[in-house]
Structures are given as structure tokens and as C-alpha cells.
Amino acid sequence: MTAPATRLTPAQDAALHRLRTTARAAHGAALDRLARQGVTPDAAEALIAALRGHARVTLNFHPDRLLADGRTTVAAGIAADGRYRGQYETGLSNGSRTAHPGGLRDGWEHTLFGGAYADAGAAERPKYGALDVMRHPDGAAPRFGSCHVRLRPEATARATFCFGDSHVGPADVGTADALHSVLAALLEDARASGQSLGVRGADPVAEIGALTGPRPARGPGRSLDFYVEAQVHGEVDLAVDAEALVLDPSFRGTEAGELLGGLGLPVEWHTGFVLGPEVSDEELAAFRGPGLVPLAARVRESFGAGGLIDAACVGRAAASAVTEPGAWSAYGSPEEVLQYVKQVWHCLVRFGRSGGDGGPAARS
Numbered sequence: 393m394t395a396p397a398t399r400l401t402p403a404q405d406a407a408l409h410r411l412r413t414t415a416r417a418a419h420g421a422a423l424d425r426l427a428r429q430g431v432t433p434d435a436a437e438a439l440i441a442a443l444r445g446h447a448r449v450t451l452n453f454h455p456d457r458l459l460a461d462g463r464t465t466v467a468a469g470i471a472a473d474g475r476y477r478g479q480y481e482t483g484l485s486n487g488s489r490t491a492h493p494g495g496l497r498d499g500w501e502h503t504l505f506g507g508a509y510a511d512a513g514a515a516e517r518p519k520y521g522a523l524d525v526m527r528h529p530d531g532a533a534p535r536f537g538s539c540h541v542r543l544r545p546e547a548t549a550r551a552t553f554c555f556g557d558s559h560v561g562p563a564d565v566g567t568a569d570a571l572h573s574v575l576a577a578l579l580e581d582a583r584a585s586g587q588s589l590g591v592r593g594a595d596p597v598a599e600i601g602a603l604t605g606p607r608p609a610r611g612p613g614r615s616l617d618f619y620v621e622a623q624v625h626g627e628v629d630l631a632v633d634a635e636a637l638v639l640d641p642s643f644r645g646t647e648a649g650e651l652l653g654g655l656g657l658p659v660e661w662h663t664g665f666v667l668g669p670e671v672s673d674e675e676l677a678a679f680r681g682p683g684l685v686p687l688a689a690r691v692r693e694s695f696g697a698g699g700l701i702d703a704a705c706v707g708r709a710a711a712s713a714v715t716e717p718g719a720w721s722a723y724g725s726p727e728e729v730l731q732y733v734k735q736v737w738h739c740l741v742r743f744g745r746s747g748g749d750g751g752p753a754a755r756s
């Protein structure tokens with residue numbers, strides 16, 4: 393089924409035009425860069441066609457986080473009208489919590505989109521996700537959430553892209569019909585680093601070529617820091633735009649899981665992550681700093697089952713930090729506590745056991 397075209401506002405059209413124009417201006421230089429990676433112009437067009445037609449944008453999110461009112465969960469907000477909302481509307485972010493006029497996110501968007509959203513309302517702003525090249529079951533950017541929406545290919549046409557995170561002011565940007573610079577950056581990074589989108593030894597050309605085939609059976613990607621960021625412009629109506637909801641198994645039988653399962657959309661379950669005591673405090677401290685360790689112990693003791701941390705456990709801790717801030721004052725300010733809770737999730741992705749791969753050993 394082909395989804396009907398989404399009508400964009402002038403601000404959204406301007407944002408798309410800005411990045412398309414920027415990408416087309418860099419087209420010749422991008423072809424030169426691709427040639428240095430052994431990719432001919434014809435091969436580049438074939439790779440971009442595969443990305444445009446077969447790579448999906450995924451929107452990772454935590455379904456049990458509380459919205460700005462301190463009562464409503466993300467899942468309940470989605471279930472209310474079937475819309476996926478961005479951080480300007482929800483007041484939430486699993487990255488920088490600065491999505492408000494004059495905030496850092498506002499400044500990054502102003503630079504990236506040439507001021508297209510300067511006078512836009514919260515609902516007009518883009519929704520952030522990533523381009524799912526590797527097709528791992530945890531989505532293209534699990535850093536930002538335990539579950540994800542996998543969008544239909546029609547949504548790709550109204551998305552913009554950059555290699556890496558937009559907060560660093562990326563030079564390589566594009567749209568679905570002008571992805572040459574982003575592709576060049578992806579290939580250059582793979583050659584320089586020996587990894588592609590967080591997976592050591594992966595060949596991005598082979599992965600893109602395989603997009604035309606069936607989805608592979610593979611373990612989670614655990615990609616916390618490596619992704620092709622996508623900014624989806626226009627409303628995301630799940631009944632129209634979602635191909636599937638992919639949920640963490642810790643939400644089976646929970647209110648969040650039931651709410652999302654009741655939307656009438658295809659639901660898939662990935663293999664999840666479980667963090668046990670076999671991961672030492674020293675490993676956690678080396679990964680996200682020593683300040684995290686006592687809070688992670690509190691999360692495990694107060695919200696875990698059998699000494700184990702999973703996504704739903706982290707969500708219960710996050711809700712408690714919002715509704716009972718005094719109970720967490722020993723660990724810092726409310727903002728610091730929420731930052732630590734977010735980092736517990738990062739540790740869960742990095743070190744947690746998964747039914748899909750047995751552990752993180754093959755990941756960067």
C-alpha cells in the first residue's frame with residue numbers, strides 16, 4: 393500500500409529545499425570523493441537508489457518516559473491520537489534537552505536548515521531518527537530509545553539526512569534524491585575507522601546492496617554513536633506512515649506495551665537487553681564515568697528484578713526521578729539524575745546480554 397503524500401508547511405518545504413540545494417551544490421565534489429573509494433558514478437546512483445527505495449527511517453523512543461506534564465507516558469500520548477511527536481512538542485529528548493526557542497537544539501536547526509524553522513510552531517519542527525542501513529533489530533539509533541517506529545519508504549522522500557549527529561554541524565547533508573555527500577562520508581569513515589555505523593569490519597557497499605533482499609536475521613547493532621541522522625519533516629501519523637512498531641520485550645504485558653499494541657499496527661519484538669552483575673562497576677565507570685555507578689546500583693536494587701536491569705526497569709527509575717525527585721537528591725540535581733538514568737540505558741545497550749547475539753563483543 394502506498395501512503396498518501398503528506399502536505400508540508402512552507403517552513404518544512406524550505407528546510408527540505410535548503411538541504412537539497414546544499415547537497416546538489418556539493419554533487420561534483422561528492423562524486424570525486426566516491427571515485428577515490430572505488431565507486432563509479434553509475435555505481436553511486438545504484439547505491440543511492442537502493443537507499444532511497446529500501447532503507448527505512450527508524451524513530452527510536454522510550455515508550456514509558458513521562459511527558460512534560462509529569463503524568464502521561466510517551467506511549468499514552470501516541471495512543472491518544474496515533475501521532476508521533478518530536479521533542480519540541482513532548483518536552484523530552486534522549487539526547488540534548490534543549491529543544492525550545494533559544495535553546496541549543498534551536499540553534500543547531502537554525503544553522504542546518506538556514507533559519508527555515510525560525511518562526512515555526514512546535515508541531516512543525518522535524519522528528520529525529522536515523523536511516524536504517526544495517527537493519528539491526530534495535531533500530532538505527534538505539535541510543536535514543538528502546539523501541540522504534542519503522543517508517544514506510546514514502547516518509548524517506550520528506551526526510552533530510554546528515555552523516556553523524558546534527559549537533560556537531562555536519563558538512564555532509566542531503567535528501568533522498570541527493571545523498572551523494574552522505575554516501576561519500578559513510579564510505580570514507582568505514583575505510584578510515586574499520587567500522588561502519590558501529591559494526592567493526594562491516595562493508596557499507598555490501599550492506600546497501602543487500603537492502604533489496606529480505607531482512608537479515610542478525611543481533612542488535614548497539615550503535616550508540618554512529619548513524620546517519622534523519623530529520624523527518626511533516627506530521628508522522630502512524631496509521632499512514634508506520635510500517636511497523638518494534639518494541640523491547642521488557643514491555644510485554646505492561647501498560648506501555650498494551651497501549652502501543654492496541655494501535656492496530658504491525659508489532660515486532662526485538663531481542664532486548666539485560667544488564668547483570670557480571671558487568672563490573674569498573675567497566676561502567678570507564679564507559680560513562682564514576683558518577684554513574686552508585687545510581688546504577690540504586691536502579692538495579694530498587695527497580696530491577698533479580699538484580700537485572702532491562703529497558704522497563706530503566707523506565708521505572710526515570711519515572712521515579714520525575715515524580716519523586718527528593719528520593720534521588722543524593723545523586724545530584726533533577727537534571728543530573730535524569731542524565732545518569734539516560735547513561736544507564738547507554739550501558740544497557742553497550743554491555744547488556746541480548747537473546748539475539750549473546751553479548752556486545754562484535755560491536756564498537
